[in-house]
Every structure is written in C-alpha cells, then in structure tokens.
Amino acid sequence: MKPSFICAGLGLMVCLSTAAQTRQSDEMAYRIKQEAFGNQKIVELSQWFTDFLGPRLAESENGRRAEVLVKEKMTEFGLSNARQEYASGFPKGGWDNRKTYVAMTEPYYTAFAATPKAWSGSTQGFVKADVVYLDVNTEADLEKYRGKLSDKVVLLPVSQTYTLRFSPLASRLTEEELDELAQDPRPAPRRARYRGGDYTLRSAVARFLQTEKPLAVMAGDGTFNVPGSRSVNYKAGDPEPVPEITLPIEDHGRMARLIQMNVPVKMELEVSNTFSPADTIVNNVIAEIPGTDPKLKNEVVLIGAHLDSWHGGTGAADNASGCIVMMEAMRILKELGVQPRRTIRIALWGAEEHGLYGSRGYAGRFLYNRKDKKKEAGYDNFALYLNMDNGSGRFRGIYLEENDMAVPFFRTWMQPFETLGFTTLSLRRTGSTDHATFNALGLPAYQFIQDELEYGRTYHTLMDTYERLSIEDLRVNAALVAWFALNAAQDNARIPVKPGMP
Numbered sequence: 208m209k210p211s212f213i214c215a216g217l218g219l220m221v222c223l224s225t226a227a228q229t230r231q232s233d234e235m236a237y238r239i240k241q242e243a244f245g246n247q248k249i250v251e252l253s254q255w256f257t258d259f260l261g262p263r264l265a266e267s268e269n270g271r272r273a274e275v276l277v278k279e280k281m282t283e284f285g286l287s288n289a290r291q292e293y294a295s296g297f298p299k300g301g302w303d304n305r306k307t308y309v310a311m312t313e314p315y316y317t318a319f320a321a322t323p324k325a326w327s328g329s330t331q332g333f334v335k336a337d338v339v340y341l342d343v344n345t346e347a348d349l350e351k352y353r354g355k356l357s358d359k360v361v362l363l364p365v366s367q368t369y370t371l372r373f374s375p376l377a378s379r380l381t382e383e384e385l386d387e388l389a390q391d392p393r394p395a396p397r398r399a400r401y402r403g404g405d406y407t408l409r410s411a412v413a414r415f416l417q418t419e420k421p422l423a424v425m426a427g428d429g430t431f432n433v434p435g436s437r438s439v440n441y442k443a444g445d446p447e448p449v450p451e452i453t454l455p456i457e458d459h460g461r462m463a464r465l466i467q468m469n470v471p472v473k474m475e476l477e478v479s480n481t482f483s484p485a486d487t488i489v490n491n492v493i494a495e496i497p498g499t500d501p502k503l504k505n506e507v508v509l510i511g512a513h514l515d516s517w518h519g520g521t522g523a524a525d526n527a528s529g530c531i532v533m534m535e536a537m538r539i540l541k542e543l544g545v546q547p548r549r550t551i552r553i554a555l556w557g558a559e560e561h562g563l564y565g566s567r568g569y570a571g572r573f574l575y576n577r578k579d580k581k582k583e584a585g586y587d588n589f590a591l592y593l594n595m596d597n598g599s600g601r602f603r604g605i606y607l608e609e610n611d612m613a614v615p616f617f618r619t620w621m622q623p624f625e626t627l628g629f630t631t632l633s634l635r636r637t638g639s640t641d642h643a644t645f646n647a648l649g650l651p652a653y654q655f656i657q658d659e660l661e662y663g664r665t666y667h668t669l670m671d672t673y674e675r676l677s678i679e680d681l682r683v684n685a686a687l688v689a690w691f692a693l694n695a696a697q698d699n700a701r702i703p704v705k706p707g708m709p
C-alpha cells in the first residue's frame with residue numbers, strides 16, 4: 208500500500224498519512240501469541256472476574272466492591288494511573304437483593320429458581336397467598352381486576368412459550384456466514400424500529416399493578432428452569448415498586464396453565480431488597496501503559512468492556528469475558544515490556560446495561576460536549592477504540608461501522624492472525640454497546656465479529672457463570688486485542704474520523 212497524505216489543521220499544520228504503514232514485526236506477533244497461549248494466567252483471571260468478584264449490578268454494593276478490586280488488580284499488573292474515574296450520575300440509585308425465596312404450595316409444593324427484578328420492592332416479610340393470572344389482551348381488560356388484587360400474587364400474562372430447537376447450542380460462524388458479513392451492507396434500507404402495541408400494554412399493566420399493589424408480581428422470562436435477570440422502571444425518589452419476581456417460563460407457564468384449568472394455585476414467598484440514595488454515581492475503572500513518543504504520547508488507543516453485569520449469575524459471558532480479554536491484553540503488553548508511542552488505555556465501563564452511562568460519561572467529559580457542541584481535548588487525540596461485549600466466543604473479524612478508511616489498517620494489521628480464524632472485515636454497523644458511544648461521534652470505535660457459542664441462551668440469566676467461558680477463545684481474543692492495540696499505538700498513521708463529524 209502506497210502512502211497518501213492529507214494535511215489537517217489542528218492549530219499547527221499536522222500531516223497524517225491515511226493508510227497503515229507500520230505493521231509490527233512477525234517476531235512481535237510471535238511473542239504476543241507465546242505469552243497469550245503459553246500460560247495459565249487467563250484461567251486465574253477468569254475465575255477472579257466471575258467466581259470471586261460475583262455479580263456486578265450497576266451501583267450495587269458488590270458492583271462497587273468490584274470496582275475497587277479491579278483498580279487494585281490493574282496496579283498489580285503494573286499498569287499506570289489505575290483509578291475509579293467519575294463518569295456520570297445515575298438516576299436509579301443503588302439496589303441490592305438480600306433474600307429470595309419463592310415456591311408454589313397448592314396444588315402441591317415446588318420451590319422455584321426465582322430472581323427479583325432489579326429495583327423492585329420487598330414483600331412484607333414471609334407471605335402466602337392465592338395466585339391470580341392476569342388475563343389481559345387490551346388495556347380495558349385490566350378493569351375486571353380493579354380492587355381485587357391487594358391480597359394476591361399476580362401472574363403476568365404469558366408472553367413467551369418454549370419451542371424445541373434443533374440447532375446446536377453452541378456454534379462457530381461458517382465460511383458462508385462470514386462471507387455474508389463481508390459484503391458491504393450499503394445501500395440498504397434502515398430497519399424499521401419496533402414500536403409494538405405490546406409495549407404500550409406492558410406499560411399500562413405495570414402502571415395498573417403499581418396502583419393496585421398486589422403482594423407480589425410474577426413474570427416469566429428465561430428457559431431451562433433458569434430465570435432471566437431484568438429490572439423494573441424506577442428512578443430514585445419514586446415510590447418503592449411492588450415486588451416483582453422473574454420465574455423461568457416453564458414455572459410461570461405451569462401455574463398459568465393450572466389456573467386456566469380452574470385449579471387453585473397458592474404461593475409462598477419472601478423477598479428482601481434494599482435501595483440506596485439517589486446520589487450514586489457511575490465510575491469507570493481506568494489504567495494505562497503511557498505513551499513514550501514526545502509527539503504522540505497524548506494520543507490514546509483505548510480498549511474496553513463493561514464491568515457492570517446483571518445481578519443473576521456472575522455476569523461471565525456478559526461481560527466478564529470482555530473485561531478478562533482487555534485485562535489480559537494489557538498484561539501481555541506489560542509482560543513483553545512494550546513501550547508504545549501512543550498511550551494504551553484500558554477502560555472498564557460502568558452501568559452499560561442501563562444505557563451506556565460509563566462510556567457516555569467519558570465521551571462527554573473528555574471527547575465532545577454535546578450541550579455546547581464543542582470538541583474536548585481528547586477528541587483529536589483519540590486514535591482507536593476496541594470493545595468486546597458479545598460473549599466469550601472467538602473473534603473472527605471486525606465490524607468497521609461503514610468506515611471505509613479503516614479497512615486498509617485492519618487488512619494490514621490482521622495478517623499474522625488469519626491462521627487463527629480472524630479473516631473477516633465487515634463494513635456493517637453493529638449495535639448497542641459502548642463502542643456506539645464513540646462511533647456516534649465519528650471516531651474509529653469497533654466491536655469484533657464473534658462466534659456465538661451459547662451466548663443467546665445464557666446472557667442476562669442466572670446461568671451466566673464461569674462455565675459459559677471458553678478459555679481458549681478468550682486467549683485468542685486477548686492476543687488479538689494486544690496486537691491491534693500495539694499496532695494502533697505504533698503506526699505512523701491513524702484511522703481518520705468520519706468526514707463531517709461530529
């Protein structure tokens with residue numbers, strides 16, 4: 208690839224080449240692979256992030272404990288400036304589950320795997336009650352229940368039923384699927400946004416139950432007797448929401464079917480949750496390998512993943528796996544004694560699951576002030592962001608967010624890793640996690656194409672635990688992140704921001 212040059216005015220005139228010229232040596236690729244594949248450090252780190260740190264719900268006590276411990280771990284890895292860094296306020300305040308017991312007692316006894324929805328309230332101690340199935344298809348149907356629910360447990364309408372699946376639980380992307388992803392997606396119609404009537408009905412039901420105050424509400428979410436982890440709508444200062452518990456759809460469905468057969472159903476339960484005040488804040492946990500080139504050291508290659516998780520399980524695939532890969536990548540670079548030209552920074556984001564609070568807070572403080580429509584100092588120093596948040600599966604390529612200018616860089620850099628299955632550059636956009644914060648500002652910020660493994664079945668549930676991790680895939684991913692971050696830190700050129708942005 209021949210270099211081409213553009214001049215950009217940044218106060219002084221700075222000349223940047225637009226194409227990668229300086230892939231790191233094959234010897235460095237070898238050393239990174241040897242360090243990533245040759246020891247058991249990633250196994251220790253994986254157990255530490257899951258079993259030891261436990262669930263990391265945003266602004267929960269355990270989430271805060273994790274931040275402190277992760278900061279200490281970064282220091283232990285020899286990274287510089289490890290810190291919990293303020294990102295933003297958090298309107299929900301903190302919430303912690305202290306106790307959950309849920310069982311059906313009539314027509315026979317069965318205890319259920321159950322989990323309270325985050326930010327829902329507590330039962331009045333131990334309660335036993337008749338169960339009512341809320342049979343509503345329209346808002347008007349709610350009226351027949353008015354004034355009748357205060358001493359009942361309410362089963363929400365069945366919204367999901369189980370269907371047998373004949374595809375394997377875990378799979379790797381096939382060559383055909385990767386070829387499909389490699390096709391330029393443009394031009395293509397934007398997908399219509401979902402605005403279902405279902406959502407309106409669900410909100411009406413939630414409002415109705417909040418006024419009628421049943422003893423507790425049971426929702427069905429999750430399969431294979433594993434409830435999903437979800438939350439209710441709540442902001443600090445609102446009245447405490449009625450206790451709402453998620454049951455797997457099998458258990459929820461069983462009680463719904465019994466009631467529809469006119470068999471009386473009773474339950475007993477005790478759920479205790481605590482709320483903490485509104486003045487909670489979202490932190491990111493950040494550390495660096497400082498840049499050494501006098502001209503480039505203020506430029507930042509950022510790698511990251513969200514540290515928060517849902518409260519069920521230990522948030523292993525979502526998103527301890529991303530944190531493990533990013534931390535291991537930093538460990539590898541540190542172990543190899545790399546002295547990068549640009550600064551390599553790791554950021555483990557807070558409160559992603561509730562609306563990307565951590566990364567948005569960071570972008571607002573250091574990159575672009577949306578209110579004043581003004582770039583902050585970090586914007587022009589932003590070299591690259593790499594994010595991981597699609598489970599534990601191996602990286603097979605990267606989504607380049609329609610940024611054609613990024614293609615030559617990754618095409619050059621990826622070559623020593625093609626033999627590990629990293630072969631696909633996709634110009635597609637991929638959604639819904641922290642890279643989107645930066646991509647929305649035109650900055651080069653990407654997520655990888657990952658093998659799905661069991662992600663769809665397990666994330667946001669109680670079974671998102673250590674067992675969901677594929678250690679061998681995490682090793683490959685860590686090596687790839689270390690390699691790309693190093694190349695981006697050393698390259699004479701930088702991936703240009705999208706023209707006309709922000």
Ligand SMILES: [Zn+2]
Nearest residue numbers: 513525526596
């Ligand atoms: Zn996630």
